[in-house]
Amino acid sequence: MKFYSTNKKAPVADLHKAVVKGLAEDKGLYMPEVIKALPQEFFDNIENMTFQEIAYTVADAFFGEDVPADTLKQIVYDTLAFDCPVVKVTDNIYSLELFHGPTLAFKDVGARFMARLLGYFIKQEGNEQVNVLVATSGDTGSAVANGFLGVEGIHVYVLYPKGKVSPIQECQFTTLGQNITAIEVDGVFDDCQALVKSAFMDEELNRHMKLTSANSINVARFLPQAFYYFYAYAQMKKKGLADRLVVCVPSGNFGNITSGLFGKKMGLPVKRFIAANNANDIFYNYLKTGEYCPRPSVQTIANAMDVGDPSNFARIYDLYQGNHGAVCADVSGAAYTDEQIAETIREVYDETGYLCDPHGACGYRALKEGLHADEVGVFLETAHPAKFRDTVERIIASEVAIPDKLAAFMQGKKDCVEMSKDFADFKDYLMSR
Numbered sequence: 001m002k003f004y005s006t007n008k009k010a011p012v013a014d015l016h017k018a019v020v021k022g023l024a025e026d027k028g029l030y031m032p033e034v035i036k037a038l039p040q041e042f043f044d045n046i047e048n049m050t051f052q053e054i055a056y057t058v059a060d061a062f063f064g065e066d067v068p069a070d071t072l073k074q075i076v077y078d079t080l081a082f083d084c085p086v087v088k089v090t091d092n093i094y095s096l097e098l099f100h101g102p103t104l105a106f107k108d109v110g111a112r113f114m115a116r117l118l119g120y121f122i123k124q125e126g127n128e129q130v131n132v133l134v135a136t137s138g139d140t141g142s143a144v145a146n147g148f149l150g151v152e153g154i155h156v157y158v159l160y161p162k163g164k165v166s167p168i169q170e171c172q173f174t175t176l177g178q179n180i181t182a183i184e185v186d187g188v189f190d191d192c193q194a195l196v197k198s199a200f201m202d203e204e205l206n207r208h209m210k211l212t213s214a215n216s217i218n219v220a221r222f223l224p225q226a227f228y229y230f231y232a233y234a235q236m237k238k239k240g241l242a243d244r245l246v247v248c249v250p251s252g253n254f255g256n257i258t259s260g261l262f263g264k265k266m267g268l269p270v271k272r273f274i275a276a277n278n279a280n281d282i283f284y285n286y287l288k289t290g291e292y293c294p295r296p297s298v299q300t301i302a303n304a305m306d307v308g309d310p311s312n313f314a315r316i317y318d319l320y321q322g323n324h325g326a327v328c329a330d331v332s333g334a335a336y337t338d339e340q341i342a343e344t345i346r347e348v349y350d351e352t353g354y355l356c357d358p359h360g361a362c363g364y365r366a367l368k369e370g371l372h373a374d375e376v377g378v379f380l381e382t383a384h385p386a387k388f389r390d391t392v393e394r395i396i397a398s399e400v401a402i403p404d405k406l407a408a409f410m411q412g413k414k415d416c417v418e419m420s421k422d423f424a425d426f427k428d429y430l431m432s433r
């Protein structure tokens with residue numbers, strides 16, 4: 001499979017290059033040249049297949065030409081070492097729980113897949129160590145660090161702003177050891193990001209060590225997210241509820257929903273999608289007006305969706321050839337204030353006993369308000385509520401139980417390297433490695 005850039009000014013890349021580079025030379029996002037439709041027999045029988053079997057069929061359509069079948073199968077099966085169950089919340093609203101992985105958020109799926117695919121490419125190249133640099137304000141660092149933990153040939157450096165990451169998030173990448181180094185930067189998130197960018201541009205450093213990013217726009221993190229849309233459909237079909245299915249995705253950078261739209265192009269019988277935003281309603285406004293007007297993000301309680309210029313808008317635009325009407329035919333939108341998100345968490349909890357996290361709450365509410373009488377909705381519960389414990393406990397005024405997996409991180413010993421925000425210091429450190 002070849003991958004082209006959404007900006008159309010860079011040469012096409014093979015999978016290996018697209019994964020190692022992440023971003024095309026013209027700063028565009030890579031898109032597969034073909035999105036293969038899956039055969040009708042697959043959909044006829046999908047409810048009898050396991051998550052891994054379904055995912056391998058989808059993976060084969062994107063990666064099968066470039067990765068041997070047994071290797072790809074192994075990567076898919078290792079990635080999905082946990083379930084993504086659909087759970088009933090009300091008569092017509094179901095939650096696709098994507099928080100059963102190691103860091104309790106959906107980013108585990110893409111991060112684990114990318115780590116294993118990159119590991120395969122490195123082995124093929126003769127085992128020269130690759131170093132992944134990732135700047136994080138919280139969740140990305142934990143998903144990437146845990147996704148790459150123990151993968152041979154790769155060392156991960158997670159840069160995070162000192163004192164600006166919640167203790168629960170921090171322990172998910174500072175306690176791991178092995179091939180993961182946490183770097184606590186005396187600055188803010190933007191300083192961490194600037195250090196990573198400078199490192200990628202520094203010629204001397206790049207001669208000294210092989211550097212790559214594990215950014216969420218990477219095709220190896222992005223495409224595997226399609227797996228669980230098919231699996232959700234299979235679970236709903238088994239319940240006899242898949243005929244008029246609406247899937248609602250709490251969205252920030254729009255990678256997650258875009259992979260669902262790829263699924264629809266492959267033939268997944270989802271009637272329509274809803275993108276649920278917080279106060280960062282750039283995409284919602286695009287749907288209403290046809291104009292895409294990015295603006296600086298504002299902080300909300302659903303902070304993983306605080307994005308003012310969603311990168312993957314470029315992929316959606318490309319997928320629908322810029323046709324606003326065609327986008328609107330498949331996707332509608334919604335946007336909620338912090339007060340509405342809090343109200344929703346409280347109401348769902350009081351009325352059904354189901355506890356949403358602030359992101360999933362946006363998804364639930366958009367279905368509650370937007371479902372037609374004959375439709376059934378599934379929203380993506382993108383993280384476990386305990387990851388946002390303080391916020392959620394304040395809202396429901398009772399304690400949120402911490403899952404064992406999360407508690408185990410919190411008992412680990414913190415280990416990190418302290419760093420100033422000067423690139424010269426960061427470079428010295430990496431040059432000495």
Ligand SMILES: *Cc1c(COP(=O)(O)O)cnc(C)c1O
Binds near residue numbers: 139250251253256383
């Ligand atoms: C990253 C994230 C999102 C947003 O996903 P996008 O792919 O960026 O749209 C939503 N919820 C949670 C919990 C996240 O970590």
